[in-house]
Amino acid sequence: QKxxxxxxxxxxVPEGAIASLNCTYSDRGSQSxxxxxxxxxxxxxxxxxxxxxGDKEDGRFTAQLNKASQYVSLLIxxxxxxxxxxxxCAVRLDTGRRALxxxxxxRLQVQP
Amino acid sequence: DAGVTQSPTHLIKTRGxxxxxxxxxxxxxxxxxxxxxxxxxxxxxxxxxxxxEERQRGNFPDRFSxxxxxxxxxxxxxxxxxxxxxxxxxxxxxLVNREQFFGPGTRLTVL
Numbered sequence: 001q002k003x004x005x006x007x008x009x010x011x012x013v014p015e016g017a018i019a020s021l022n023c024t025y026s027d028r029g030s031q032s033x034x035x036x037x038x039x040x041x042x043x044x045x046x047x048x049x050x051x052x053x054g055d056k057e058d059g060r061f062t063a064q065l066n067k068a069s070q071y072v073s074l075l076i077x078x079x080x081x082x083x084x085x086x087x088x089c090a091v092r093l094d095t096g097r098r099a100l101x102x103x104x105x106x107r108l109q110v111q112p
Numbered sequence: 113d114a115g116v117t118q119s120p121t122h123l124i125k126t127r128g129x130x131x132x133x134x135x136x137x138x139x140x141x142x143x144x145x146x147x148x149x150x151x152x153x154x155x156x157x158x159x160x161x162x163x164x165e166e167r168q169r170g171n172f173p174d175r176f177s178x179x180x181x182x183x184x185x186x187x188x189x190x191x192x193x194x195x196x197x198x199x200x201x202x203x204x205x206x207l208v209n210r211e212q213f214f215g216p217g218t219r220l221t222v223l
Contacts, residue, residue, distance in 0.1 A: 004154075034211065043202055043214040044155065088154050098168050098209055099145070102154030 003027060006089055006103035014111050019076040021106050023089030026070070032092040033065055033072045034100065039085045048074060079110045114139060116205045116215035124221045125193050133188045133218045137205030144186040145212060146178060147202040155202055161186050162208050190220075198222045 005024045013019045021035075032051055036044035050056045050063040050072065062075040072091075076083055086105040092098065117136045125131050137144050143162045147155035157170035161180035180186045184205075190197055198221050204212035 036214075043200075043217045046211055046213060049211050090154075098143075098160050099157035099170060100147075100155070100204075100212060101157070104152070104154045 002103070003101050004089055004091055004103035006087075006106045008104060009107040010109045011106055012109045012111060013079050015079060015081060017079050017110075019079045019083065019108055019110070021074040021076070021087050021089075021108065023072045023074075023103055024070055025072070025089075025091045025101075027091070027093065027101075028067075028070065029093050030067075030070075030091040033063070034090040034092075035061075035063060035074045036088040036090060036102075037083075037085045038088055038105065044088055076108075079108075081110045081112050084108055084110050116203060116213055118201075118203050118215040118218050120218060121216070122219045122221075124223065126223050127193055127195060129193050129222075130189065130191045131193060131220060133190075133201050133203075133220075134185065135188070135203030135205075135215060136185045137203075138213055141205040141207055141213075142184050143206045143208045144180060144184065145204045145206070146186070146188045147204065147214075148172075149200040149202055149217075151199075158188070193222045195222050 035048040038044045048063040056063045060077045064073045088105045089103040090100040145160040146158040149155040159169040164180045175191045177189045200217045202217045203215045206212040
C-alpha cells in the first residue's frame, strides 16, 4: 500500500465547475497536509496547507481534512482553464520526521 | 525578495560521471530539503539539511550526498551516475518544520 494515494486522473471538469481532488494516507501519525500545484515542466507550487480537522478556505480553494478517515481533499471553485495542472498531495509526520511524502498527483483538465 | 534558486537548469551527463547541483534558499529560510522527481511521479525525499548537518535521509544510496554552507545554501552531489538517476531534482527551502517552497529544479539527463 502506498503511503499517500491519489487518483492519477485525468479529472476533466468544465470551466466554472467545482473540481474535487482527493487524497488518502496510510500513516495515522501524519500531522501536516499540503497541496501543491505543478504545471507541466515546472516545479511544485504550494497552494494550501492544513493541520486540523475540518475545512480551510483560501480564495477559490478549500482544503478538507478528516484524520479519522485518513482523508484530505482539495476543492477548486469556479475552475478556470489556468487551473489545468497536476495537483500533488503531501503529508508530514512532524514527530522527528521532517520529510514530505507525496502522492503521484492528480492531473486536472478544465475544459473551456 | 528572491525565492529559491537552483543551478544549473539543465544538465546532461554520462553513466559513471559525478554531478553537483546547487540551491540557494529563500531569504530568511534556514532549512533545505532535496527531492528527486521522476516523470509522472511525485517528488521523493532525498535528505534535509539544517544547521549545516544532514537531519533526515530518505531511501537513497550513499552515492547521493550533500552539504549545507553557513549561508544556508546547499549542494547535492551524485556519484557514479546511473541511467535511473535521470530526473528533475528539486530543492525546497523552509524554516524547520514549516511549509516547504520549491525552487525551479534541475533537469538531469544521464546518457
